Amino acid sequence: MNDGRVLFQEFLRAPTRVATVTASSDALVAALLAPHRLDGAPDAERGAEPGAQPTADPIVVELGAGTGRVTDAVAHRLGGRGRHIAVEINPVLAARLAGRHPDVTVVAADAAGLPTVLAEHGVERVDAIVSLLPWSAYAAAPVPELAAGVLAPSGTFTQVTLRGLHLLPPARRQLRDLREAFGEVTGGATVWQNLPPARILIARSPKRA
Numbered sequence: 001m002n003d004g005r006v007l008f009q010e011f012l013r014a015p016t017r018v019a020t021v022t023a024s025s026d027a028l029v030a031a032l033l034a035p036h037r038l039d040g041a042p043d044a045e046r047g048a049e050p051g052a053q054p055t056a057d058p059i060v061v062e063l064g065a066g067t068g069r070v071t072d073a074v075a076h077r078l079g080g081r082g083r084h085i086a087v088e089i090n091p092v093l094a095a096r097l098a099g100r101h102p103d104v105t106v107v108a109a110d111a112a113g114l115p116t117v118l119a120e121h122g123v124e125r126v127d128a129i130v131s132l133l134p135w136s137a138y139a140a141a142p143v144p145e146l147a148a149g150v151l152a153p154s155g156t157f158t159q160v161t162l163r164g165l166h167l168l169p170p171a172r173r174q175l176r177d178l179r180e181a182f183g184e185v186t187g188g189a190t191v192w193q194n195l196p197p198a199r200i201l202i203a204r205s206p207k208r209a
């Protein structure tokens with residue numbers, strides 16, 4: 001079965017969790033990854049703090065990897081460097097992803113357990129978190145706080161959100177929680193080519209309790 005059909009089938013089973021019937025567009029994937037430095041630039045170029053993970057081998061985490069459009073792009077950019085962990089709660093989507101990407105650590109788990117997932121894989125700090133999680137995940141767990149807690153000081157968190165719905169309570173709560181967990185939160189480009197049109201939120205300078 002192709003990705004589109006599987007996504008549609010899983011959407012029918014859990015609509016608020018899967019939250020889409022279309023796979024991410026190339027434009028969305030590019031916008032989500034643009035704020036991250038996954039190209040192996042040395043620490044000094046990024047102004048990384050002493051003790052930060054070496055960025056030549058970044059540790060990248062995806063949350064809500066779905067059909068794997070972002071997984072494909074991250075794997076391509078890393079080109080075998082660093083470490084790539086994809087967390088996906090849906091067991092059908094996670095199993096397909098694992099089959100397609102034997103070099104990626106695909107974990108069929110709830111993003112709410114991120115610190116535990118990372119600890120189980122021997123990872124303490126990560127350089128990049130790319131999130132496609134829907135609002136329902138933010139309602140169920142403090143996603144920004146969890147992300148900030150595992151991100152290196154020089155790391156970046158990106159989250160896709162829907163364009164034009166920023167006044168809705170879940171969108172306002174998402175932004176508020178991001179601002180509480182990160183020192184810097186900005187809105188990136190709107191991706192009109194995506195269906196539905198999307199916007200990227202970029203969070204940096206994680207605050208740690």
Ligand SMILES: C[S@@+](CC[C@H](N)C(=O)[O-])C[C@H]1O[C@@H](n2cnc3c(N)ncnc32)[C@H](O)[C@@H]1O
Binds near residue numbers: 019022024068069111
């Ligand atoms: C908007 S879709 C992302 C789809 C992806 N962009 C694609 O191209 O296939 C959101 C994904 O997040 C997953 N998800 C939802 N809640 C989650 C959670 N709490 N933990 C991990 N993954 C979750 C869903 O199963 C779904 O695959």
